[in-house]
Amino acid sequence: MADFRCTHCGATGLQTGFVMDSGQYSQGFANWVEGALERGVFGGAKLSGRPRWEIDAYRCPRCFHLELFAGRPA
Numbered sequence: 370m371a372d373f374r375c376t377h378c379g380a381t382g383l384q385t386g387f388v389m390d391s392g393q394y395s396q397g398f399a400n401w402v403e404g405a406l407e408r409g410v411f412g413g414a415k416l417s418g419r420p421r422w423e424i425d426a427y428r429c430p431r432c433f434h435l436e437l438f439a440g441r442p443a
């Protein structure tokens with residue numbers, strides 16, 4: 370559990386988790402990518418040269434709001 374409060378309702382005891390990505394070629398978790406989304410010719414996101422960060426997602430037990438933090442380089 371994380372020791373901070375939900376920014377939506379103020380509850381404590383947020384549950385640690387992450388945002389899953391079950392796409393065929395994914396590593397199983399989503400990353401945060403710096404810069405606005407741009408799509409390539411096949412519709413996929415252009416990622417070359419973009420910094421990526423792993424996402425920690427904390428779930429509020431009262432209102433189910435997600436607090437997202439991207440603090441580790443992916």
Ligand SMILES: [Zn+2]
Binds near residue numbers: 379380
């Ligand atoms: Zn909450």
